[in-house]
Amino acid sequence: MQKRQLLNIKALSLAIVALFAVPLASGGNKAVPRLIFPVVGPVTYTNDFGAPRGRLPHQANDIMAAKKSPVVAVEDGKISFWTRSASAGCMLYLYGRSGTMYEYIHLNNDRTMKNDNKGKCVAGTAYAKGLKNGARVKAGQQIGYVGDSGDANGIAAHLHFELHPRGGRAVSPYRYLKRGRVLLFAATRGAAVSLTLKGKLVEADSSSQTLSMRLTSLSTSTGLRLNKLSRKLTLELSPDTLATDNSGSDLSPDDLDSLASGAAIKVTTMRAPATLAAELGSPLALTSSSVTIPA
Numbered sequence: 650m651q652k653r654q655l656l657n658i659k660a661l662s663l664a665i666v667a668l669f670a671v672p673l674a675s676g677g678n679k680a681v682p683r684l685i686f687p688v689v690g691p692v693t694y695t696n697d698f699g700a701p702r703g704r705l706p707h708q709a710n711d712i713m714a715a716k717k718s719p720v721v722a723v724e725d726g727k728i729s730f731w732t733r734s735a736s737a738g739c740m741l742y743l744y745g746r747s748g749t750m751y752e753y754i755h756l757n758n759d760r761t762m763k764n765d766n767k768g769k770c771v772a773g774t775a776y777a778k779g780l781k782n783g784a785r786v787k788a789g790q791q792i793g794y795v796g797d798s799g800d801a802n803g804i805a806a807h808l809h810f811e812l813h814p815r816g817g818r819a820v821s822p823y824r825y826l827k828r829g830r831v832l833l834f835a836a837t838r839g840a841a842v843s844l845t846l847k848g849k850l851v852e853a854d855s856s857s858q859t860l861s862m863r864l865t866s867l868s869t870s871t872g873l874r875l876n877k878l879s880r881k882l883t884l885e886l887s888p889d890t891l892a893t894d895n896s897g898s899d900l901s902p903d904d905l906d907s908l909a910s911g912a913a914i915k916v917t918t919m920r921a922p923a924t925l926a927a928e929l930g931s932p933l934a935l936t937s938s939s940v941t942i943p944a
């Protein structure tokens with residue numbers, strides 16, 4: 650009886666090993682895919698891979714960003730929390746479907762916007778709300794928040810981002826970050842979201858039902874606010890769009906079409922399920938609901 654139990658346990662542990670080994674082995678020969686950029690909102694970074702940092706050369710690129718900026722999965726995969734490293738602070742591993750492994754280090758550990766260190770390495774503080782250890786995630790899905798935990802404490806908030814092809818040694822993520830697809834915003838996939846977009850008009854064309862703008866700030870109905878943006882965005886200009894000047898007077902489609910390029914503009918988008926295309930701000934993935942022009 651005892652022996653049989655032992656055999657069962659052995660069989661079970663082999664099965665568990667096989668379960669973990671299969672995704673790595675099957676994805677092991679694939680190249681690093683084109684990534685979704687891991688941070689949403691304004692960032693700065695340089696190729697600081699290999700820079701001297703204490704005992705070891707730097708194994709990552711440090712992506713500087715505002716504290717609590719959304720951190721997202723760069724590809725589909727499975728995440729694993731890690732909370733027991735004094736130097737890394739709150740971190741997680743993303744085991745990408747391609748076989749590439751990514752490390753996200755110094756995630757947020759502050760309750761407020763100050764450096765209070767009162768938050769724990771838990772979902773809602775370091776990790777995305779409701780995210781569970783071991784969860785499968787989709788490319789672009791929020792998995793955490795930028796912070797300064799571990800040995801980044803009190804130093805500027807940033808994401809220390811490592812990239813390990815085939816789960817092996819770290820290589821510089823720089824060229825993958827440079828080619829990364831940058832999200833306009835992050836929201837729970839499928840959740841109904843409306844955006845408020847401020848910036849300058851590039852062109853409105855009611856006949857082709859398009860509106861292009863250079864975006865400077867954004868807020869979502871789910872509470873995300875991003876400032877200091879600079880990107881061009883082309884929306885679908887719905888014929889039902891409510892267009893007004895700042896005094897509240899209605900504007901006709903012709904008025905919109907004849908507006909000068911560079912005019913200040915505020916656009917709200919139709920509430921719609923958050924898709925990856927919408928989150929990327931892909932052309933015509935968002936549809937206008939209202940347009941306001943200062944008088």
Ligand SMILES: [Zn+2]
Nearest residue numbers: 709710711809
């Ligand atoms: Zn670093």
